[in-house]
Amino acid sequence: MGDFFQSVEQLKGELENELEIQLAQANTAGEIELVRVKFLGRKSPLIQHLKQLAEFPPDQRAPAGKELNILKTAIEHRLVEKKQQVLTRPQGPPLDVTLPGSAVVQGRLHPVTQTIHTILSALLPLGFEIVEGPETEFEYYNFDALNIPRDHPSRESFDTFFLDQPSPDSKKGRLLLRSHTSPVQVRVMERRKPPLRIVVPGKVYRPDPLDPSHSFMFHQVEGLMVDERTSFADLKGVLERFVRTLFGEGTRTRFRPHYFPFTEPSAEVDIACATCQGAGCSTCGRKGWLEIMGCGMVHPNVFKAVGYEVRRVQGFAFGMGVERIAMLKHGITDIRLFFENDLRFLEQF
Ligand code: DAH
Secondary structure, eight states, X not given: OHHHHHHHHXXXXXXXXXXXXXXXXXXXXXXXXXXXXXXXXXXXXXXXXXXXXXXXXXXXXXHHHHHHHHHHXXXXXXXXXXXXXXXXXOXXXXXXXXXXXXXXXXXXXOHHHHHHHHHHHHHXXXXXXXXXXXXXXXXXXXXXXXXXXXXXXXXXXXXXXXXXXXXXXXXXOOEEEOXXXXXXXXXXXXXXXXXXXXXXXXXEEOOOOOBTTXXXXXXXXXXXXXXXXXXXXXXXXXXXXXXXXXXXXXXXXXXXXXXXXXXXXXXXXXXXXXXTXXXXXXTTTTSSEEEEXXXXXXOHHHHHHTTOOGGGOEEEEEEEEHHHHHHHHHTOOOGXXXXXXXXXXXXXX
């Protein structure tokens, strides 16, 4: 019966060869399982040999059994190894690291949003806090509380989209799309006591026909500071600092008297034209100066409307058009470019 040991030796050689051949063709966990059944299953030659062991005397059983168990462990080991190889292998064709990569298209903020961010970041260090208000507004906040009476001609300069919807509060007048961000001044002062320093970015609407400098929707940033003592000098200090942060330290400003119903005195702020430095050119319409915002000391009637004691508070306000500032900063000559969503334009920012 020394033959049995020999037959085990032979089996070992055959199985090891055959295992490699079959594993080389097994590419999935399922195929590997089939190979396992063939080599280690109940009917496999190896297990059959193990079963026959009992029929041999102990002196033969021991060496043959040892051999068979070593073989069994080696096969198990190879199967596990191959399975891991298959499971961790990347799917699909092998990776060609020399192929050019596919570019990731990165989005960005719209130039108007970028400009709003620039404006706000210039004002936040001066202690202003960001506040927003509704785009659908009552006549009262858009006009009356801002000292723009019903039949006052200045009301026409803020030509307005009125809504058909009935007003939920008839005392506050009709509903409209706000024509400026100034109503948010009133809303905030109604709710809060001074000291106040707020900036209000947002959309505003006016029924203007589209042309290179008009759009029925555009953006403004409003500012308001109220305290016990706030002077025109504070107004100039804040706005000059703001303008230099925005347009460069060397920028010259000019405060030109103007009229706004909600401020008194009022002014428009001009900056010296960067193209001609004040000499007059086509950019500034030969004026040498470019208007960038309106401002003034808050009118006592506005304080009265919000219930402030006129003698105890002083404040200044300012308002600017975002698109206008973006156009000046980037040399853009048509406001419609901001709203046409033409990527050839937008991708430049
Ligand atoms: N609301 C004005 C407009 O839309 C801009 C403005 C001017 C706002 C003077 C102000 C201000 O706060 O003081 O034309």
